[in-house]
Amino acid sequence: MVNCPQPMQTLIQCLSGLPGIGEKTAIRLALFIMNQPEVDAMQLARSIIDVREKVSLCRKCFNFSDSDLCSICSNTKRDPGVLCVVESPGDLMAIEKTSHYRGRYHVLQGVIAPLEGIGPDQLKIRELVQRIDIDQIKEVILATNPTVNGNATALYISQQLLVSGVKITRIAQGVPSGGDIEYIDEVTLRNALDGRREMK
């Protein structure tokens, strides 16, 4: 540990616990905070306290929210009949950035991972099944990752939703835009061929 006052050491230690930040970067950030105008540093500290105190999960979709219902669930302009099921709030944010999707979400808060002992009961799947009827959902879009665990989760959910009669779709898997077919792996190419669309 570097030789500096105890409070700074604590800060450096906390910062180096963040993902992708080693001790060198932590020291650099700590020095930056020390030299920052006091208001800026205080705002950073307060914002960390705020997210932990004020942000919890939306009652309906389990996205992060600072009120009972998140801004998407309470937005009347969003189609209430379509649900996009994602693994994490990070995935939700990525889809939101496209500004292309106008329905609502359901955040599972994880993915079925048998090898890690994570099963359906540890995710928000039961809550999803209940929403179908209560919220009169017409379509569920399964947007879990195209991994073995993501597929297992999508397959499990579609099994659970079968009796409800709701329309279930899975996001397409295929060639990324700007990609080069010659360099794309065979699993992706196979999926791209299977999921081909007629040109009109």
Next chain:
Amino acid sequence: MPFFKSEAVVLQATDYAEYDKIVSLYTKNYGRIKGIARGAKRSQKRFGGALEPFTCNEVDFFEKEGHGLARLESCRILNPYTAISQDINKIAYGNYLLELVNILTPEREKHPEVFRLLLFFLNLLSEQSPREEILRIFELRLTSLLGYQPQFLQCVSCGQSFRLQEDYRFSIKKGGILCSGCHKGNQAFLSLSHGTIKLFQQVQQVSLVKLNRIRFSPASRGEGKAILLNFLEYHIGKKPKSLEFIEHLKQ
């Protein structure tokens, strides 16, 4: 830095730090290897879907001396086993096969027969509708290859060979059948029928290609599951994690 090349099945891959993945592989030439795939989490370019469980690859890796963690250089997919990842029961059963190999095999001990067994069962799972008894067959064969198979040919206490007129029970601790003179009707030992004993003898002895023809009676399915799962749990010291999902799907 020595450089290696082998066929390998991905047993498990977990995210590590911000960009990397720690991958457990069962390789044909070097046994079970733990490796790090740099940048695998962030970029799809280098490894693509090659690090997904079940995938059989040709892998290239470097050995950094003294680290115990190989560095994965590249993967070329030989078989992605997509048929497994499109069926929930196949995923559940397949994960269990991978987990058993991951827990039971020693690290860096070459055992091409284990590799061949794993591929054989992944092919079976991929081509046929999933049956739970193939898990029992896999358990029996894998433990045999690794040298601590449960004993069904003779009483593990007195050594007397299996006889039809004898009543047997199974001792988890001793890892085999006990004759009536040795189990003395003690209910602490699991009971098992002659049918199951003979079936398991057969499973342990026939060639790999003939395994697929073996079918279990409902009684053997029940007895086999109780005996083998308890036997494995005793050896491993814990319950394999992936069993829970298999049980969940049956509810």
